Amino acid sequence: MKIRPATDADRDAIWNIFREIVAAGDTYALDPAISREDALAYWFAPPTHTYVAEIDRGSVGEADSFPGMASSSPTANPNHLTVGTYIVRPNQPGGGSHVANAAFMMTTSARGQGIGRAMAEHCLSEAHRLGFRAMQFNYVISTNIAAIRLWQDLGFEIVGTLPDAFRHPDKGFVDVYVMYRSLIDK
Amino acid sequence: MKIRPATDADRDAIWNIFREIVAAGDTYALDPAISREDALAYWFAPPTHTYVAEIDRGSVGEADSFPGMASSSPTANPNHLTVGTYIVRPNQPGGGSHVANAAFMMTTSARGQGIGRAMAEHCLSEAHRLGFRAMQFNYVISTNIAAIRLWQDLGFEIVGTLPDAFRHPDKGFVDVYVMYRSLIDK
Numbered sequence: 094m095k096i097r098p099a100t101d102a103d104r105d106a107i108w109n110i111f112r113e114i115v116a117a118g119d120t121y122a123l124d125p126a127i128s129r130e131d132a133l134a135y136w137f138a139p140p141t142h143t144y145v146a147e148i149d150r151g152s153v154g155e156a157d158s159f160p161g162m163a164s165s166s167p168t169a170n171p172n173h174l175t176v177g178t179y180i181v182r183p184n185q186p187g188g189g190s191h192v193a194n195a196a197f198m199m200t201t202s203a204r205g206q207g208i209g210r211a212m213a214e215h216c217l218s219e220a221h222r223l224g225f226r227a228m229q230f231n232y233v234i235s236t237n238i239a240a241i242r243l244w245q246d247l248g249f250e251i252v253g254t255l256p257d258a259f260r261h262p263d264k265g266f267v268d269v270y271v272m273y274r275s276l277i278d279k
Numbered sequence: 280m281k282i283r284p285a286t287d288a289d290r291d292a293i294w295n296i297f298r299e300i301v302a303a304g305d306t307y308a309l310d311p312a313i314s315r316e317d318a319l320a321y322w323f324a325p326p327t328h329t330y331v332a333e334i335d336r337g338s339v340g341e342a343d344s345f346p347g348m349a350s351s352s353p354t355a356n357p358n359h360l361t362v363g364t365y366i367v368r369p370n371q372p373g374g375g376s377h378v379a380n381a382a383f384m385m386t387t388s389a390r391g392q393g394i395g396r397a398m399a400e401h402c403l404s405e406a407h408r409l410g411f412r413a414m415q416f417n418y419v420i421s422t423n424i425a426a427i428r429l430w431q432d433l434g435f436e437i438v439g440t441l442p443d444a445f446r447h448p449d450k451g452f453v454d455v456y457v458m459y460r461s462l463i464d465k
Contacts, residue, residue, distance in 0.1 A: 115373075122375030185418060187301075188446045189308030189455070229441060231417065232371060253439015253457045255415060260374045269375070271439045271457055 094208060096215045099143040099178065104133055106175035107145065111136065114198045118262045120237050121196075136180055142219065146177035146199075146212050176203035179212050181220050184229050193225035193276070197240075209239075213247055221276050228274055234259045235268040249274040280394060282401045285329040285364065290319055292361035293331065297322065300384045304448045306423050307382075322366055328405065332363035332385075332398050362389035365398050367406050370415050379411035379462070383426075395425075399433055407462050414460055420445045421454040435460040 099107065111132045115123045127135075137143055150172050177199035184194035195216050199209055220228050230249070233241060241251075253271035261267045285293065297318045301309045313321075323329055336358050363385035370380035381402050385395055406414050416435070419427060427437075439457035447453045 118374060122371035122373045124373045127372075185308035185444075186310045186313075187308045188304060188448070189418065189444060191446060192441070192444050227443065229444070232375065252441060255378070255438060255457070255459060256461070257413065258371075258375060258378050258415070258459075260377060262374070271441070273441055273444075275442070 094146055094148045094176075094211060095173075096144055096146045096212060099137075099145045103145050103175060103178075104137075107136060107143075107178045108132060110175070110178055110198050110200050113200060117201075120234060120240070122232055122234075122259060136178070138182075141180045141182040142223070143180050144178065144212070144215065144219070145175050146179075146208055146215075147173040147175045148203075148208075150174050176200050177208050177212050179216050181216055181223070181225075181228075183225075184231070191224075191226045193220040193223070193228045194231065195220065195228060210243060210247075213243060217247065217276070225276055227276055230270075230272040232259075233270040233272050234261070235270055236261060236264060241270065241272075244272050244274075247274070280332055280334045280362075280397060281359075282330055282332045282398060285323075285331045289331050289361060289364075290323075293322060293329075293364045294318060296361070296364055296384050296386050299386060303387075306420060306426070308418055308420075308445060322364070324368075327366045327368040328409070329366050330364065330398070330401065330405070331361050332365075332394055332401075333359040333361045334389075334394075336360055362386050363394050363398050365402050367402055367409070367411075367414075369411075370417065377410075377412045379406040379409070379414045380417060381406070381414060390425075396429060396433075399429060403433065403462070411462055413462055416456075416458040418445075419456040419458050420447070421456055422447055422450060427456065427458075430458050430460075433460070 108129050115121060115125050115127055118125050177197065179195060179197040181193050181195045183190040184192045197209065197212055217228065230244065233244065249272040251270045252273040255269040257266035258269040259267050294315050301307060301311050301313055304311045363383065365381060365383040367379050367381045369376040370378045383395065383398055403414065416430065419430065435458040437456045438459040441455040443452035444455040445453050
């Protein structure tokens with residue numbers, strides 16, 4: 094697997110992943126009907142840094158190990174499959190710009206292989222390299238157990254709880270967490 | 280004092296207040312050098328609801344009771360002075376859109392007269408009317424004591440603390456609070 098800065102050639106692959114995640118509607122507070130244009134504008138909005146995770150097509154054996162991916166997530170390099178994408182950016186402008194925010198999306202069919210953790214570690218490293226002093230997630234939905242466990246394992250703490258702040262498509266109103274970790278002396 | 284929805288005729292007055300608040304740099308994480316265009320785009324961005332608070336020019340006796348305001352904050356009605364502005368909007372799209380976010384700005388020279396509280400109460404009423412179930416402030420700087428006291432007095436609780444998340448122009452890195460209150464059964 095390789096994680097690298099995204100280019101314009103990755104836009105189709107990113108949109109495919111974005112669309113899949115947003116349509117599921119259980120991990121992000123985003124309009125499930127968001128347009129491709131709005132989604133990519135959000136994901137690439139300056140001063141956002143955008144990355145993709147890709148794997149060798151050969152490493153998955155048959156393309157149908159990841160159903161639909163061979164066609165649904167074309168990449169700039171036909172030997173690669175784009176399996177995830179993340180962004181890192183200042184969480185606030187001005188006096189809050191030393192704190193990074195990040196967001197991650199991974200195609201469902203590639204889960205359970207450590208790709209999420211690899212992207213998270215890459216992101217922390219990039220945020221540190223870019224000079225951020227801390228990282229904050231503003232909106233971690235409390236039912237997203239896998240993500241919360243990963244962030245806690247990587248040193249994030251729940252620093253705030255927003256009661257009933259997300260309307261889950263199956264579970265109704267659920268809490269949302271704010272998570273935070275320092276990047277100083279990392 | 281009157282609080283009412285803002286119109287295009289209020290843009291100059293809003294920009295004057297916005298510029299004053301952002302230049303001080305101690306209450307908002309916004310670029311102090313933000314342009315008029317970007318500031319007004321932010322303050323009026325759909326689906327934001329924007330309001331202004333204005334007072335009778337006569338009620339302040341001499342115009343110089345509020346130094347600079349007679350010229351710096353012209354309003355659509357020359358008998359009025361615009362002393363504050365606030366916005367209310369969904370804090371998140373999609374599954375988070377039932378929670379309101381709000382932001383307030385008031386010209387320094389009009390403080391201590393209950394205008395902030397009147398705007399806050401108006402805002403809570405409007406958010407309730409618009410169907411929001413809760414209101415969240417994402418970024419209340421811990422040194423902004425007057426604001427914190429007002430929100431607590433109006434039923435908000437500190438539900439999260441972001442360590443050192445704001446670089447204060449005089450005090451260095453200071454904590455930031457996330458504040459929240461329900462609007463159900465209000």
